[in-house]
Amino acid sequence: MSSETTTDLRQANLSRALQAVQIAGSLTRSELTKQLGISRNTAAQIVSDLVEFGLLVESAASPSGRRGRPTTELRLGQQLPGVVVAEVTPEEVRVATVLLGRRVEQLQRVDLADRSAREALIWIADQARIRLQELGAASQGVAVSIYGLVDADGMVRNAPNIGWHDIEVTGFLRDALPQGTPIFTANDASMSALHEARYGAGRGADSMLYLYSADGVGGGLVVHGELVQGRRGYAGEIGHMLINPGGALCRCGRRGCWETEVDQRALRRRGRAPASLGDQAAAEYVLTAAQAGSETAQHAVAETAIWFGEGLGSLLNILDPDVVVLGGLFRRLWEMASEQVCAVATARSLDAPGDLANHVACSDQANSSLLGAAEHLMGPLLARPGMIRGQTIPS
Ligand SMILES: [Zn+2]
Numbered sequence: 001m002s003s004e005t006t007t008d009l010r011q012a013n014l015s016r017a018l019q020a021v022q023i024a025g026s027l028t029r030s031e032l033t034k035q036l037g038i039s040r041n042t043a044a045q046i047v048s049d050l051v052e053f054g055l056l057v058e059s060a061a062s063p064s065g066r067r068g069r070p071t072t073e074l075r076l077g078q079q080l081p082g083v084v085v086a087e088v089t090p091e092e093v094r095v096a097t098v099l100l101g102r103r104v105e106q107l108q109r110v111d112l113a114d115r116s117a118r119e120a121l122i123w124i125a126d127q128a129r130i131r132l133q134e135l136g137a138a139s140q141g142v143a144v145s146i147y148g149l150v151d152a153d154g155m156v157r158n159a160p161n162i163g164w165h166d167i168e169v170t171g172f173l174r175d176a177l178p179q180g181t182p183i184f185t186a187n188d189a190s191m192s193a194l195h196e197a198r199y200g201a202g203r204g205a206d207s208m209l210y211l212y213s214a215d216g217v218g219g220g221l222v223v224h225g226e227l228v229q230g231r232r233g234y235a236g237e238i239g240h241m242l243i244n245p246g247g248a249l250c251r252c253g254r255r256g257c258w259e260t261e262v263d264q265r266a267l268r269r270r271g272r273a274p275a276s277l278g279d280q281a282a283a284e285y286v287l288t289a290a291q292a293g294s295e296t297a298q299h300a301v302a303e304t305a306i307w308f309g310e311g312l313g314s315l316l317n318i319l320d321p322d323v324v325v326l327g328g329l330f331r332r333l334w335e336m337a338s339e340q341v342c343a344v345a346t347a348r349s350l351d352a353p354g355d356l357a358n359h360v361a362c363s364d365q366a367n368s369s370l371l372g373a374a375e376h377l378m379g380p381l382l383a384r385p386g387m388i389r390g391q392t393i394p395s
Helices: 003-024 029-036 040-052 117-138 169-176 188-199 264-271 279-291 295-319 329-348 368-383 385-390
Strands: 026-028 056-060 072-076 082-088 092-099 103-111 139-146 155-159 164-168 183-187 207-214 216-223 323-328 360-362
Touching (some): 040 385, 082 117, 092 368, 117 164, 117 169, 139 169, 139 188, 207 295, 264 279, 295 323
Parallel strands (some): 082 139, 207 323, 323 360
Antiparallel strands (some): 026 072, 056 072, 082 092, 207 216
């Protein structure tokens, strides 16, 4: 075997071992050996490398109560690589440091209201500068996740729900941050979809459709572990799918988009929530009132569930995914009215699975968009763990 092939094989084993531990949280050495299908000697060498790189620590496992050889447990190390991640939603801007193993640290937020795009980006850049310094050589870059259309160059083309148009997010941060910092900007729901497919309710599925409703509707399709992005990165804007030609005017300027019938504002409109509440609190008010028996609120939930089912049925016709993962208000509607959603979706679909409910899962992930964005920048490290901090793997 050539030395190049040997090095490639070693890199691949290091990558698989690091991925296995970061997904599981902790593994014994024998579990790792079994999972990777490698010899004990190879496993010993891989573990030794990853410990030397500071990516893993090995400690005595908690006693299993059985007699036998003492075993050790592998966990992620203390000085982990990390990504600074920001998320811009219609309500707020959030920044966190995400370490390998999906550890979200130092989450901070500010209101987006009364902040221009430039002011929001200045805050993100200030936060990023401090956090990049804290991470030092372990930094893998800065990722920004935004509620709107983002092109492959990190330009926000159109984000009607946050009022941003033609804003160069990646370009702005490139000028504001130390030279050479990897910077990545992407659509919020796409990043959530990626995270759900790899670590959440869509894990193990060959194809997964992620649907999220809050202030607007977003989504993403992941096939064979990869996000379907479209030619310019705009795929997944299912919130602006036409569903009711005679319906309400959408913030995108068109009439009858799906999100005008199934987001928080749609539910508040139907449920007559108090005007003093914000959209999120108003939607919560209607859901709670429906559970408490209010007829108006129950009617509002039922009608919103019908429009949810209409859109879901159309999406099933077009995409036929193995699993549909629901987040935000969609998850709440599903929990309260899944029979109604299923009935409408099945009627709309040409051939919905008879057990449609078994192909729907609810997201149990917090911060999925932040984690998905961080995952994107962790990719090169996870693929070649030996490259961190300039370490090279001897062949
Ligand atoms: Zn629209």
